[in-house]
Structures are given as structure tokens and as C-alpha cells.
Amino acid sequence: MIRETIKRLEAMSRPLCILALLVLLTACGSSSYSPPRNLDNACSIVKERPHYLRAMARTENKWGVNVAVQMATIYQESKFIGNARTPKKYTLGVVPAGRVSTAYGYGQALDGTWEEYQREEGGRRAKRDRIEDATDFMGWYFAKSYTGLGIPMNDAKRQYLAYHEGRTGYARGSYRQKAWLMRVSDEVAARAIMYDFQLKSCGAI
Secondary structure, eight states: OHHHHHHHHHHHHHHHHHHHHHHHHHHHHHHTTSOOSOTTOHHHHHHHOHHHHHHHHHHHHHHOOOHHHHHHHHHHHHTTOTTOBOOEEEETTTEEEEESOSOBTTTTBOHHHHHHHIIIIIOTTOOTTSHHHHHHHHHHHHHHHHHHHOOOTTOHHHHHHHHHHHHHHHHHTGGGGOHHHHHHHHHHHHHHHHHHHHHHHTTOO
16 A cells, blocks of 8 residues: 555656756746846846856957947847847738748847858857857958948947848948937947946956
């Protein structure tokens, strides 16, 4: 009788253990994509997520775009949410019809642009929701805007416009007809200045 009871308890405990493990893994997975707590303080961001700073420092050393500009761009694109996606679209307001675009990850890179980066620089294993790859992508893209359009690497406003519109769109001046985008690019530039001041004040850079 006692042995049977023990066996029943053991049999019941296995599914419970599996369920608990799945819950734990799900929680861990979701937290890895969650944003830092204080997005208006660069020192707080890098203290909470030191691997962000390491990734951005490597990108700065490799491509020449400073940490604060990277941070300001990522803030604008995804608010540091690693698996950020664009909103869903609906036909007739109710029928799901995909998403607004294929943009995904920290830097909101489009499928086609990301595939180009993988071919030229990052390799097939590069992932948009991995901060090291996302910042390297950003440096790669900014470098192309510098060589192709003459935009200085740390001109946060103009680099953001080319990043958002694509280099072809930027060259056509498509951003000039978008007052909202001009305002956003000013905000990116202002945030880059703020982040740079904060990072220097706390000795992070």
C-alpha cells in the first residue's frame, strides 16, 4: 500500500515538475527581451545590462559610431525590447493580414536588409534579437551611409533619417515631406547628446 502511494505521488510529481520547468523557461525567455527599467538614464541602462555596453563598445571600435548614438537609435526603434515587432495589420479592421513591416529586434532591421548584412558581414547565425549582432548591424549600416551618402558616423539626426528611410529614400529626400519624422530625428539627436553626457558623467565611457 505504501509503495503504491509513493509511486502515485512520483507519477503525479513528474508532470508538475515539467510544468514548473516550462513556466521557468518561459519566464527566463521573456525577461531576456524585456527593456531596462530606466530608459532615460544611460548609466542605469548599462549598469543593469553591462553586456549592452560591451556590445556597443565593440561596435564603436569596429565601425566608429559612438555608444550614445547607438543607444539613442535603439531607444527610438525598439525601446530596447529585443524581440520588438511592428503592429499587426487587419483587413476590414478585423481580419489579420500580417504586420506593418518585417522589422524586428533591437534595431528594427527589415528582412531584406538583415539578409544583406548576414551575407556581407554578420554571417547566417547573426540574430536581430541579440544585442551584439544588432549593434554590429547598426555600425555596418551607418558605415554604408557614410561611404555612400557622406553622413558622418556620429551625426545622429542624419544617420537616423537614412536608417529609417533607407539610403535610396534619403538620397531622394523623402524625409523632407514627413514633418513627424523630422521631429523624431531631432529627438534621436537630443537623446544621443543626453546619453553621451550621462555616460561620461558616470565614467561608463
